Amino acid sequence: MPLLRLFLICAVPGLLMLLLGACSERLPRSSGRAALAPAGMQPPAQLGLCAACHGANGHARQPDIPDLAGQKADYLFKAMRDYQSGARNVPLMRGALGPIDPKQMRALADWYAAQPMCLPQVRRP
Numbered sequence: 493m494p495l496l497r498l499f500l501i502c503a504v505p506g507l508l509m510l511l512l513g514a515c516s517e518r519l520p521r522s523s524g525r526a527a528l529a530p531a532g533m534q535p536p537a538q539l540g541l542c543a544a545c546h547g548a549n550g551h552a553r554q555p556d557i558p559d560l561a562g563q564k565a566d567y568l569f570k571a572m573r574d575y576q577s578g579a580r581n582v583p584l585m586r587g588a589l590g591p592i593d594p595k596q597m598r599a600l601a602d603w604y605a606a607q608p609m610c611l612p613q614v615r616r617p
């Protein structure tokens with residue numbers, strides 16, 4: 493099946509590149525302010541408290557900080573509540589959240605959940 497093989501060799505990597513290209517185009521990585529608001533969404537007022545570490549679009553700046561983009565909103569919300577209550581005992585995140593209320597946490601969770609997830613990028617040393 494030479495035609496099928498040709499298709500697999502040419503089209504599959506091509507499609508992958510398209511997918512990767514489209515994805516990275518939609519995700520400005522540099523500035524914390526550069527997240528694209530998903531349709532109908534305003535960036536939450538408290539986003540600035542998080543963007544330095546998690547990025548405004550949920551793509552973390554450092555390898556030891558979790559990506560939040562595309563994660564389930566309920567999970568993100570619960571994680572925030574757990575940091576605030578101490579059920580997740582991470583003083584850094586408790587401090588980062590500060591006294592924000594559940595409504596504000598819900599807005600942040602919805603925002604990050606709505607951000608497009610990207611394929612993992614392999615970092616070589």
Ligand code: HEC
Nearest residue numbers: 541542544545546556557558568571572582585588589600
């Ligand atoms: C100083 C850096 C820093 C800031 C600022 C920060 N975070 Fe985090 N965040 C972290 C780190 C590090 C973790 C991983 C903590 C752990 O080990 O559980 C984390 C974890 C999380 C998690 C759990 C992710 C998961 O997959 O379980 C959520 C949700 C989260 N942060 C939301 C926020 C929000 C919302 C803000 C802004 C109000 C914020 N963070 C501000 C560093 C930060």
